[in-house]
Amino acid sequence: MRRLYQKIYLTMIGALVLLVLVAGAIWRFGPAGPPVGQAFELAGELAAVALPPADSSRESQQAAVEELGRRLRLDIALYDPARRRIAAVGGPLPPPDSSRDNGFIYGPGGPAWMIRLPDERWLVARPPPRHRSPVLALMAALALIAVVVAVAAFPVVRGLTRRLETLQAGVETLGAGHLAARVPVEGKDEVARLASSFNRAAARIEELVGAHRLLLANASHELRTPLARIRLGVELMKTRSDPRHSVDIERDIAELDGLIDEILLASRLDAIATPPASEEVDLLALAAEECARYDCTLDGTPVTLAGDPRLLRRMIRNLLENAERHGAPPVQVVLGTEAGRAVLTVADAGPGVPEAQREQVFTPFFRLAGDSRGAGLGLSLVRQIARLHGGDVTVAPRPDAPSCFRVELPLVRA
Numbered sequence: 001m002r003r004l005y006q007k008i009y010l011t012m013i014g015a016l017v018l019l020v021l022v023a024g025a026i027w028r029f030g031p032a033g034p035p036v037g038q039a040f041e042l043a044g045e046l047a048a049v050a051l052p053p054a055d056s057s058r059e060s061q062q063a064a065v066e067e068l069g070r071r072l073r074l075d076i077a078l079y080d081p082a083r084r085r086i087a088a089v090g091g092p093l094p095p096p097d098s099s100r101d102n103g104f105i106y107g108p109g110g111p112a113w114m115i116r117l118p119d120e121r122w123l124v125a126r127p128p129p130r131h132r133s134p135v136l137a138l139m140a141a142l143a144l145i146a147v148v149v150a151v152a153a154f155p156v157v158r159g160l161t162r163r164l165e166t167l168q169a170g171v172e173t174l175g176a177g178h179l180a181a182r183v184p185v186e187g188k189d190e191v192a193r194l195a196s197s198f199n200r201a202a203a204r205i206e207e208l209v210g211a212h213r214l215l216l217a218n219a220s221h222e223l224r225t226p227l228a229r230i231r232l233g234v235e236l237m238k239t240r241s242d243p244r245h246s247v248d249i250e251r252d253i254a255e256l257d258g259l260i261d262e263i264l265l266a267s268r269l270d271a272i273a274t275p276p277a278s279e280e281v282d283l284l285a286l287a288a289e290e291c292a293r294y295d296c297t298l299d300g301t302p303v304t305l306a307g308d309p310r311l312l313r314r315m316i317r318n319l320l321e322n323a324e325r326h327g328a329p330p331v332q333v334v335l336g337t338e339a340g341r342a343v344l345t346v347a348d349a350g351p352g353v354p355e356a357q358r359e360q361v362f363t364p365f366f367r368l369a370g371d372s373r374g375a376g377l378g379l380s381l382v383r384q385i386a387r388l389h390g391g392d393v394t395v396a397p398r399p400d401a402p403s404c405f406r407v408e409l410p411l412v413r414a
Helices: 004-029 034-050 058-072 134-175 190-239 243-270 283-291 309-326 378-388
Strands: 075-079 085-089 102-107 110-116 122-126 279-282 296-300 304-307 331-338 341-348 392-395 403-410
Touching: 004 134, 034 058, 058 075, 058 085, 134 190, 190 243, 243 378, 279 283, 279 309, 283 296, 283 309, 283 331, 283 341, 304 309, 304 403, 309 331, 309 341, 309 378, 309 403, 378 392, 378 403
Parallel strands: 296 331
Antiparallel strands: 075 085, 075 122, 102 110, 110 122, 279 304, 331 341, 341 403, 392 403
16 A cells, blocks of 8 residues: 555645646647737738738749748748648648638647738748747746655655654554553644644553552452451351351451442543533532541531532542541541632541652552551542542641641532
8 A cells, every 4th residue: 555655745746747737738729818819910911011912923932931931030831822832941831720810730840830811821930949839848847846846845745744654653552552652742733733642642541551450459469358357257167156257257248348349439430531420419418427427527618519429428438437547536527618619628636648648648559657457449539539520639738637638629600
């Protein structure tokens, strides 16, 4: 298959060649305009004055044609009304065309001028070979222009298609599994914007695949602990029946079920760009319902959001569970508005998150130093849910609460 730059370049060359041919055809076969016709009529009047009358002898007409040819340096032939040659000088000339009075005629020796004299005789003339034909001069000029355009256009066309070939190679490299593949962004045209879009898409794909790999690796590690405890409990129950073993197994199963639920929810949130359900939600009411299940205080004003109530409830629950597991009482929840956005803060009396790790705590299964339980997927899901609703969550410690998480979400516009 012919390469793209060859197609573009050959199309351009073909257009230039067609331009040359059409211009030559119009020059040759197109109708003469009024100024050209008037010039032929004037030439005919002058030739009639210079030539002897039609009833003169052939010798006198031959002498007059020779004198005229010598003065004008032309090949000339004189024909009678029946198009029989009377006199001639110079090279052979084609007979006149009786369908027209004046104009160009063409023969083996090239184009010639044909003029009908007032006395019905015909005069045919042609410049000698040293004088170039205007048709050939025009076509030569157009051909020269075509060559110049072709030479100048080649590097432009080749440069454009070379960038497309580089982009194609990047796509093939990415498709082969090399997720770090990127292409250089050259210029500021559509191809450059396409390369930028490809790089952003490739970075996003690499980020998602990396996150899924990390999630899978951490999840497999986290799942081993409750499974091992369940296996141990089952073995102990085989040797001796103890109600405590049943309670431990039930607790481990509940932990395992919760972890699997979080993993599935994280995977679903990665695959969607908008909340699966959207309706007006009273965030204060949701926070009150969740706070009733924990030892915390709630303060704030009613705030209405557009979003998925189940996901927003899960976001608040995860923040409260995080404060209960990794913080210290009292836990305070405050809801309000700032700069047209809803602001939810969950603070406790714990030591808080070190400044260098305030972004890392939102990574799945991240563990702070000295924390054997880890954060699991709780805070990671909080950030996913907040961003899915057009907001975000950050670690925002206050002087009175070193451990504080702040969620900002857009309000419903009236």
